[in-house]
Amino acid sequence: MASFVPRLSFPNQLSLPRSYFLGHHAAGLSKMKTMLSSIDLIIECRDYRVPLTSRNPLFEQSLAGRERLTLYTKKDLGSSGGAADRKREEIIRSWHSPSTVLFTDHKSKKDIKTVLKYVKEYAAHAQSIMGSRIMVVGMPNVGKSSLLNALRLEGVHRAKAAFTGAQPGVTRKIASGVKIVEKDEEKGTDNVYLLDTPGVFIPYVPNAESMLKLALVGSVKDTIIAPVTLADYLLFHINKNYPWTNIYDDYCLQTNDVVEFLEGVCRKTGRLGKGGVPDLDAAALWIIQRWRQGYLGTFVLDEITQDGLEKHTREETVTSLHQARKQKKEVQRARAKLRHNEGG
Numbered sequence: 001m002a003s004f005v006p007r008l009s010f011p012n013q014l015s016l017p018r019s020y021f022l023g024h025h026a027a028g029l030s031k032m033k034t035m036l037s038s039i040d041l042i043i044e045c046r047d048y049r050v051p052l053t054s055r056n057p058l059f060e061q062s063l064a065g066r067e068r069l070t071l072y073t074k075k076d077l078g079s080s081g082g083a084a085d086r087k088r089e090e091i092i093r094s095w096h097s098p099s100t101v102l103f104t105d106h107k108s109k110k111d112i113k114t115v116l117k118y119v120k121e122y123a124a125h126a127q128s129i130m131g132s133r134i135m136v137v138g139m140p141n142v143g144k145s146s147l148l149n150a151l152r153l154e155g156v157h158r159a160k161a162a163f164t165g166a167q168p169g170v171t172r173k174i175a176s177g178v179k180i181v182e183k184d185e186e187k188g189t190d191n192v193y194l195l196d197t198p199g200v201f202i203p204y205v206p207n208a209e210s211m212l213k214l215a216l217v218g219s220v221k222d223t224i225i226a227p228v229t230l231a232d233y234l235l236f237h238i239n240k241n242y243p244w245t246n247i248y249d250d251y252c253l254q255t256n257d258v259v260e261f262l263e264g265v266c267r268k269t270g271r272l273g274k275g276g277v278p279d280l281d282a283a284a285l286w287i288i289q290r291w292r293q294g295y296l297g298t299f300v301l302d303e304i305t306q307d308g309l310e311k312h313t314r315e316e317t318v319t320s321l322h323q324a325r326k327q328k329k330e331v332q333r334a335r336a337k338l339r340h341n342e343g344g
């Protein structure tokens with residue numbers, strides 16, 4: 001039998017939306033800027049599974065001038081704690097050196113204690129009279145509110161203060177500060193407050209593959225990109241990077257054909273419509289959610305190399321919304337011209 005050959009590239013998705021910069025993202029960012037003078041430290045959350053793609057250049061520009069802790073969230077979904085994971089973390093640390101970088105799973109007491117230790121040390125060093133104020137920022141759905149709740153529970157043993165949810169955009173406004181560390185008279189340290197902020201998306205994603213990655217990790221609403229396209233990208237990624245794992249053995253043999261894959265999922269899970277027709281959209285959504293919950297294993301979608309951050313930053317063009325619209329129009333014009341030529 002011929003051995004399976006995975007696809008080496010994913011077809012370019014010309015019609016894929018490349019923007020998800022909503023009104024409350026822009027409003028949230030402006031408000032963050034105006035509040036900067038009262039903030040001591042920024043915790044910027046990025047997603048462990050997309051350490052490069054979940055970097056939002058807007059935070060570099062708008063929130064410059066404040067000390068920052070970069071925290072890679074959802075570690076449990078990207079790392080199984082093996083040698084390759086440790087190597088990856090070492091590389092990511094080197095990107096930010098000499099600044100501190102932490103990797104967290106919000107359910108891990110150990111990880112949350114490490115963040116609290118950093119925060120306490122920072123607060124002791126900052127010696128603010130009014131108590132320290134920390135702002136947590138990041139892309140939508142990266143886990144900011146979950147982090148706040150976990151820090152509050154571990155730090156002051158208080159219940160949840162922020163709503164969380166599996167879809168992006170649960171936090172819409174900057175909340176007032178929530179206490180995560182109690183003052184300590186003996187040590188001479190004051191209270192530490194954490195401010196949750198709405199997730200802010202990149203104004204214009206420079207390439208379609210980055211948009212697919214961001215959609216897969218849940219940074220954009222599931223209604224924005226067709227679930228079958230997203231499942232196809234997931235299949236491509238699994239085949240290319242984990243061809244030996246038999247992750248989807250339960251549904252079908254190894255394949256590069258998303259329809260074959262999803263039909264297998266439909267048959268196995270009973271997602272069949274009238275007359276037994278497979279419901280591909282429902283199967284795609286289900287498999288994406290299984291992936292997001294970690295049931296298909298641990299995944300990192302970005303390629304992590306020593307010069308990865310530098311390369312990514314170079315390639316990244318922070319396109320303004322005006323430029324984004326201009327580019328969109330150019331694509332539309334090119335397509336119309338193509339249609340016209342094909343018709344003529």
Ligand SMILES: Nc1nc2c(ncn2[C@@H]2O[C@H](COP(=O)(O)OP(=O)(O)OP(=O)(O)O)[C@@H](O)[C@H]2O)c(=O)[nH]1
Pocket residue numbers: 073074075076077104105106107138139140141142143144145146147163164165166167168169170171172197198199200
């Ligand atoms: N597995 C895992 N899931 C996490 C982790 N942190 C957050 N989540 C989940 O990710 C989803 C989004 O978390 P939130 O805390 O609401 O994210 P957010 O960044 O506040 O989202 P916005 O409201 O869009 O700004 C929720 O379903 C959380 O349970 C983590 O460390 N590991």
